[in-house]
Every structure is written in structure tokens, then in C-alpha cells.
Amino acid sequence: MGTVGKAISLLELFTVDEPELGLSDLARRSGFDKATTRRLLVALTGHGFVEQDAATRHYRLGAGLSRLARIREARFPFLQTAVPLVRDLAASTAETVHLSEFGVDALVTVHVEHPAWANRVNIDIGQLLPLHSTASGIAYLAFARDETVKACLTGSLKAFTTHTLIDPAAISTSIAETRDRGYSICDQGFEEGVISVAAAIRAADGFALGTIAVAAPNARTTPAAIAERGLAVMAAAREISMRLNGENLQTLRRQA
Amino acid sequence: MGTVGKAISLLELFTVDEPELGLSDLARRSGFDKATTRRLLVALTGHGFVEQDAATRHYRLGAGLSRLARIREARFPFLQTAVPLVRDLAASTAETVHLSEFGVDALVTVHVEHPAWANRVNIDIGQLLPLHSTASGIAYLAFARDETVKACLTGSLKAFTTHTLIDPAAISTSIAETRDRGYSICDQGFEEGVISVAAAIRAADGFALGTIAVAAPNARTTPAAIAERGLAVMAAAREISMRLNGENLQTLRRQA
């Protein structure tokens, strides 16, 4: 791994649950030498990617990341466009609705709306969603580039629950069904007791760039509810795609 | 400069105005060799910090940045905390109120509320505010670390208008006055016809981490209005600081 990759993997050690880490801790978790870790942190700090708490000497992610993220968002207003529709969908379904964007080889949760229920599905921003075992992942794959699908199916497929599909052929079938239906259904493939439906949000070239999903406890989920949520999530995804692409759905080449 | 710094300075070439750049362009602007530039871009792409457009082969900032930025905001809820007070201040002053956070060597605008007036001051999110020539910058410097102030005053000081203070001694005086008064006043130092007042938002260690400012056309600005807005912006900054630091103003060591 190059030095740049090492620096970035240091950044990736920070999570919502552990947003501040000490030098030794970072060195231990990354596997890098303490001196190396420190040098990388100093470099990152110099550009605002990392900040050091003056009192505890612990490190945390810096404001420079927010700035670049905002520049990206200005060109690619995925969040601004999608969040209002995520809210609407959360209000109408009264279940957890989450929005994700494709990252390196998984989907990244970028926004979540939780319902008022005590018994609800909780998802954190930043949570990574594997492609093969989540409703969002399957919805994404249904409109992803062939290379992406191939890379996913030929990689190692982890079973998160006893319900997780790990047979490439079965997953391919699920993807094909999703493409026909317009939304995906994932019955406890990622977490026991959670049933999700999702639909792909697509760029002007017709390929998926993210997903919107509704996740609910299976206690509150009937086949009729699945179909209802599926149609709603599909409509929301379609609306977001249209708004992103200048109201012009004709430009979506690979339509289902 | 280390390799990590080079990689980050590549990222910093992307702006709101030019969010997508080609390889040769990036190499030219960064001053790095084309091979070096490419290798850095590949490393960054591998972690989702940049993406390459499949059609144009141009590069843009990636979703990995958004993910990390969100993790930061989850721990350090600057925006969540401050936005309600920005709204309140915008409502009570009926002028443009903007919130900024310190980046590497300037303030970054992270939130703006505009009034209903047709004649108003417009500010974009992401806009960089120089430290020496804006109300926000002076307010920040009044409670910044000595190194930061020194670095600012010894650097080159650009005059944006005929009113911009570019004499280090004059700026120092303005900083000292701001520290005593509790808020800064900038009369057309950044843009003709705009008068702003600002106050520093401070971390638990007492040092500034950002600012809140009211910007108004000078046509609507009297000395009395300046004083009124100054007191309001100071109160808002104080409230945000307190909420960020757990309601405990005692921890603000460097009080005015």
C-alpha cells in the first residue's frame, strides 16, 4: 500500500462510535508503526483533514473534509435533492428511511430519517451496506455497470444471518427480479428481524449512483405492506433521479 | 512536501467553479509530474476520495469525503447546534446571517440565512473568507492562537476594496478593539457597500473555532444599527459556544 492509502486508512479508523482516537490506539489498529502513524497524522493535520484536541491530545477528523465534501455536494447535489423526498417517504411510511451513495465497493449511508416508534430499525450515518446482502445493495446492482456486478459476485460473499443469500446464482436471480419489479426486497439478509425494500437512484447515464430504502421490523411487515412500501420507494427514487437529471427521465437509457 | 500532502493538495484543486478536472490539467496546476499525479489520483480513487467520470475520464471529488465529513459532524455537531441560532438572528435582524468554520488558513462559510429583502447581501455556502479583510476573520483572530494571528499578519494581505485594511498594525488594532468590544465591525473591507459585524464562536479551550456574522447593505446601516447587530451577534455566538461546551462558560479561559 502506498503512503496515500495508509493515510486514508488512518482516517477510516474514525467512526461515529469512536470519533476520537489516541496516537497509540491509531497505531495499534492500523498496524503502522507509531512514528509512521504520527507522521501521517501530522501531514493530515497540516491540511485540516485531522484535528488534535489540545487537552486530550487525541485526534479526530478535521474541517477540511467538510469543506471538500461541500464542494462535491455543490456539483453533485445528491443530498440536497434527495433529503426532502426521504423525509416525505419517512412520513408516509412511518418507518426508517435511509439514503445511500455508492462508495468504493459498498454503499455508504448518507442520510437517515427515523420514525417515532420505539421499536424501529436504527441506522447510523456512515454505515456501510454490503452490495449482496442488503435491499439497497441489490437495488444498486440491478442498475450498476456489469463490471461492478461481476466484481461483487466473484468476491467473497459474507453471510450476515442465516437468511443471507450467498450463492451468486441466487443473487443474480434476485437482481433480475428487482430490475423487473423496480424495487428490491431483502428479508433479514443483513440483520435478523429486519425487512427492507429499496430502489436505485440513477444518474443521467442510467446507471445507479445510490439508493433509497425503507427498513422495518418484520413484526410490522405483511406482504401487502412490502408491496406498498416498494411502490413508494420506487416512486421516490424515480423522483430523485428526475430532479437530479433536470426533470428529464428520457435521458435514463437503461430503463426497466 | 510529503506524498500525503501532495495527494491532499490535488484534492484542493477542485473548486465549486471547477469541480471536474482532467489529468493533464491537474498535473499542470499542481506542478507534479503527470505520472505522479496519476498515481496519486489512483490511490485516492481506490479509497473513494476522487471519482473518475467514465465518459470524459475527468476526475472529481468522491463520496468517501462525504462519508468522513458526516462522521465528523456526528461528533462535532457545529452545524446542528448553531443553525437554530443563526435562524433566530436572521429573523431578529432581518439581514443576511452567515456561519463559518475555520479551515486551514481561512474561514469556510458553512451556513447562510438570507432575509426577504430584495436588496440583501448574498453569500454562498463554501465561500472562503480571508482572515484579515472580513468581520468574521477579525472576530476569529481576536480569539485565535497567537501562531494563527502571526501567520496571518506576516502573510501577503490582499486589498479587496479601497477600504480593506492591509497594514498589519492597523489590523492588530482592529483585533484588539474586537476583543474588548466582543464583536468585530468590517466596513466594506471585503466587498463595496457591505457592512458586517461578527463574533467568535469558541471551543472549550477558549480559542475560536468559527464565527457568526451579520452582513447588510450600508444603505440600511446606521451606527445605531451596527451596535444593535453587534450585541445580537455577540449574544448568539456566546449561546452557541455555551451549547457546544455543555452549557459551561466557565471553561472559556480567554474571556474578553
Add this chain to the structure above:
DNA sequence: AAATAAGGGTTCAAATAATGAACCAACATC
């Protein structure tokens, strides 16, 4: 109160990764 462990930070010879001039292929322009 001395000993021990753990954390943050630093040093410098040795090892390794980054560099860049020259190169290819593709496309556009003249």
C-alpha cells in the same frame, strides 16, 4: 516513595516507495 506500565512524541541509518523523462495510443485540428 520507588517501580512499572502506558501514552505522546522524536531520531536517524536502512529499506522502500516515489519520481519523472521518455514512451505509447487515441483523438482532434490544421
Add this chain to the structure above:
DNA sequence: GATGTTGGTTCATTATTTGAACCCTTATTT
């Protein structure tokens, strides 16, 4: 078909990164 531009690649040379051992300070233990 000659010329310029862009994206991308190669490999001997060069410069940066590496990490064991080090210091200092702050708990914790004996």
C-alpha cells in the same frame, strides 16, 4: 498526414518513508 493534446505506462534513479530504540510525562502498582 503532420502537429498538438490528452490519458495512460515504464523503469532506472532518487528521495522519502520506515521503525527500533529512545526520551519525557502521567497514571497505576507495589
